[in-house]
Structures are given as structure tokens and as C-alpha cells.
Amino acid sequence: MLPLPFEYTRLPTIDEALAAVGEDGEGMFYSGGTELLLAMKMRVIHTERLVDIKGIAGLDGIMLNDADEIEIGARCTHNRIAGDALIQEHVPALSALCADVANIRVRSVGTIGGNLCFGEPHADPPTMLAVLDARLVLQGLGGIRSVPADEFIQGELETVRAPNELLTTIVFPRPSGSVTYRRFKHGERPSVNVAMAWSLAERNTIIASARIRVGALSFRPQALTAVEDALRGRSIVEARCAVAEALPAALDALDVNADRHGGADYKRHLAGVLLQRNLDDALGGGRS
Numbered sequence: 001m002l003p004l005p006f007e008y009t010r011l012p013t014i015d016e017a018l019a020a021v022g023e024d025g026e027g028m029f030y031s032g033g034t035e036l037l038l039a040m041k042m043r044v045i046h047t048e049r050l051v052d053i054k055g056i057a058g059l060d061g062i063m064l065n066d067a068d069e070i071e072i073g074a075r076c077t078h079n080r081i082a083g084d085a086l087i088q089e090h091v092p093a094l095s096a097l098c099a100d101v102a103n104i105r106v107r108s109v110g111t112i113g114g115n116l117c118f119g120e121p122h123a124d125p126p127t128m129l130a131v132l133d134a135r136l137v138l139q140g141l142g143g144i145r146s147v148p149a150d151e152f153i154q155g156e157l158e159t160v161r162a163p164n165e166l167l168t169t170i171v172f173p174r175p176s177g178s179v180t181y182r183r184f185k186h187g188e189r190p191s192v193n194v195a196m197a198w199s200l201a202e203r204n205t206i207i208a209s210a211r212i213r214v215g216a217l218s219f220r221p222q223a224l225t226a227v228e229d230a231l232r233g234r235s236i237v238e239a240r241c242a243v244a245e246a247l248p249a250a251l252d253a254l255d256v257n258a259d260r261h262g263g264a265d266y267k268r269h270l271a272g273v274l275l276q277r278n279l280d281d282a283l284g285g286g287r288s
């Protein structure tokens with residue numbers, strides 16, 4: 001099917017792009033187009049005006065800022081992030097994640113910003129960015145605000161971003177400990193994924209902080225709070241026992257949508273297995 005007729009415009013600055021999308025969001029930002037054009041062709045989405053943001057300078061950089069945070073421009077493609085030396089050095093698990101998203105065509109043109117703004121529940125970056133405690137910087141006609149990654153996705157294909165706000169940057173503290181990520185997929189998108197980040201203290205023997213997020217079970221990544229609490233303050237030799245004790249109740253407490261990727265019990269089981277594999281990676285110094 002072909003999309004309904006629309007106007008196309010490519011603009012060189014954020015201000016011009018915001019103005020073209022309009023105060024009421026009658027236009028839509030067009031980045032890589034890998035989700036948007038598909039949805040327009042299927043006539044699930046229609047807009048009168050596509051505002052192409054590919055020509056805006058400064059949205060595809062990756063840098064370490066003065067506050068020791070990593071900044072990723074929203075226009076960075078999955079391939080760009082996968083191959084970036086800074087990401088490979090400080091967050092190799094994010095580099096590996098991006099190298100394995102979708103297929104080569106989508107990785108070459110699809111962007112991290114488009115992935116987040118589309119709000120598809122079966123996605124990889126939202127889980128990882130939530131575990132990294134990232135904030136997403138949104139620019140609108142009225143100014144700039146930032147939203148924690150944990151709060152960005154509000155429902156299926158629904159985010160807190162107003163239609164006339166542009167996601168410009170993703171920012172997170174440079175990780176000081178282990179960051180791991182595991183996913184399971186039947187097709188191109190993840191059925192379930194789990195990310196874990198922890199930092200160690202007292203000569204790397206005690207778990208000082210722990211964050212765990214499970215993604216794709218429902219519409220947005222969820223914290224495994226009981227397991228995080230069980231790990232914090234424990235020695236790393238106790239980590240497996242701490243997880244084994246807290247995991248069953250923590251999995252039961254998660255919201256799970258049964259869908260074409262599997263039933264609720266199956267997806268909960270996968271989440272448990274993927275967490276154990278994250279733990280193996282973190283303890284064994286494996287994939288991190």
C-alpha cells in the first residue's frame with residue numbers, strides 16, 4: 001500500500017524543524033524512517049507534513065562531557081553507536097546491543113532517537129538506557145526539559161514526548177562498574193531482555209549499587225527492585241544466593257503482557273534465565 005499524500009520538508013536547524021512541526025504537532029519528525037515510513041505505508045500513521053531532521057548539524061555526535069557523562073545525539077544510528085570508540089571503551093554492552101539490533105539495513109539508517117520515540121515495547125535500547133540511569137533531553141518551542149529513561153515510555157507506542165518536542169540527546173553517567181545485557185529473540189525484535197549494572201566497593205568485594213531492568217515483558221522496562229535490594233551491600237561471592245532468594249517473588253511482581261512472543265509464565269521464565277546470564281557475565285568477566 002502507498003501512504004496518503006503528504007508534504008515533505010528538510011530543514012537545517014532545530015528551531016526551523018520545531019516551527020515546521022507546528023505548535024499542535026500537525027507535522028512529524030522524520031529521522032531514519034524505518035518505523036515511520038512502514039507505518040505510513042500501512043496507513044496506521046498519517047501526517048500532513050514530514051519534517052526531515054537528517055540535515056540538522058550536531059544531532060549525531062557522541063562525547064564525554066565535563067560532568068563525566070556520556071552524551072549520544074538522538075540522530076546516531078545503531079551502527080554509529082556500535083562502532084564508536086568511546087562507547088566501546090566505556091559501555092561495551094551498549095555497543096554489542098546496537099551491533100545486534102534488527103538487520104543491517106535498519107542498523108544503518110535507524111536511529112536511537114527514533115527507536116525511543118516510537119515506543120515499541122519489543123525494543124532493546126530502552127532497557128539498557130534505563131539501567132544506565134539515562135535522561136532524555138527534549139527540545140520544544142517553549143524550551144528544553146529532560147526526562148529519566150525510566151519515565152519516558154508511558155504505554156504501547158506512547159511516550160511523554162509531546163508531538164512538537166524533538167529528542168536531541170541521551171545523557172548518562174559514565175559507568176563505573178559492570179554493565180551487562182542479555183536478550184532472547186525469536187525474530188528480529190527481542191521477546192524479553194534484561195540489563196544489569198552494578199558498582200563495587202571495598203576492593204571490588206562488596207556490591208555498592210545495583211540496577212536491573214527487564215524489558216519487553218510489558219510496554220516499558222521494569223525494575224527488579226527486590227533483587228536490586230538483595231544485591232546491594234552483599235559481597236560478590238554471595239551474589240548468586242542473593243539473586244536466587246529474591247528472584248521468584250520479584251518475577252511474580254512484574255507486569256507481563258502475553259503476546260505473540262509468548263505467554264506470561266514463559267516470558268517470566270525467560271527473564272529469570274536472562275538475569276542469571278547477566279550475573280554470569282558480571283561475575284565471570286564475560287560479555288560486559
Ligand SMILES: Cc1cc2nc3c(=O)[nH]c(=O)nc-3n(C[C@H](O)[C@H](O)[C@H](O)COP(=O)(O)OP(=O)(O)OC[C@H]3O[C@@H](n4cnc5c(N)ncnc54)[C@H](O)[C@@H]3O)c2cc1C
Pocket residue numbers: 028029030031032033034035036037074075100101102103106109110111112113114115116117118122123124125165166167168188189190
Ligand atoms: C525489521 C525491523 C527490525 C527491528 N528490530 C529491532 C530490534 O531487534 N531491536 C530494537 O530495539 N529495535 C528494532 N527495530 C526498531 C528500530 O530500532 C527502529 O526502527 C529505528 O531505530 C527507528 O529509528 P528511525 O530513525 O528510523 O525512526 P523513524 O522511523 O524516523 O521515527 C520513528 C518515530 O520517532 C519519531 N522520531 C524520530 N526521531 C525523533 C527525534 N529525534 N525526536 C522526536 N521524535 C523522533 C518519528 O516522528 C516517528 O514517530 C526494528 C525495526 C524494523 C523495521
